[in-house]
Amino acid sequence: MHELxxxxxxxxxxxxxxxxxxxxxxxxxVVFVAGRMRAIIPxxxxxxxxxxxxxHRQLSDANLTIREVDIIIQCRDCGAQxxxxxxxxxxxxxxxxxxxxxxxxxxxxxxxxxxxxxxxKG
Ligand SMILES: [Zn+2]
Numbered sequence: 001m002h003e004l005x006x007x008x009x010x011x012x013x014x015x016x017x018x019x020x021x022x023x024x025x026x027x028x029x030v031v032f033v034a035g036r037m038r039a040i041i042p043x044x045x046x047x048x049x050x051x052x053x054x055x056h057r058q059l060s061d062a063n064l065t066i067r068e069v070d071i072i073i074q075c076r077d078c079g080a081q082x083x084x085x086x087x088x089x090x091x092x093x094x095x096x097x098x099x100x101x102x103x104x105x106x107x108x109x110x111x112x113x114x115x116x117x118x119x120x121k122g
Contacts, residue, residue: 007048029113035106071104
């Protein structure tokens with residue numbers, strides 16, 4: 001159930017950001033970026049967020065969008081890049097395990113939009 005913890009973190013981050021910027025408007029949209037390496041189940045995270053947001057005045061109407069990022073590995077030996085579905089970290093072309101992870105580890109709040117239309121980067 002790490003989605004529960006992540007939903008809590010998202011709410012904490014947004015609340016801190018709102019406070020820091022002295023914003024009192026309600027939040028309309030939240031875009032959260034999650035690399036597939038993090039193995040997050042979007043439905044579970046959305047559900048956890050929706051349950052917890054009700055306890056926060058500024059977040060009670062917020063709509064959470066989760067943008068998943070594919071895992072992309074690059075082979076250090078032959079340079080080939082692959083998008084992988086499972087964490088099987090070898091090059092599909094030359095089978096080398098000398099690979100670099102280019103993306104898939106992301107886990108951050110990308111964008112918070114308030115009801116007045118102003119955007120806060122967070
Ligand atoms: Zn290779």
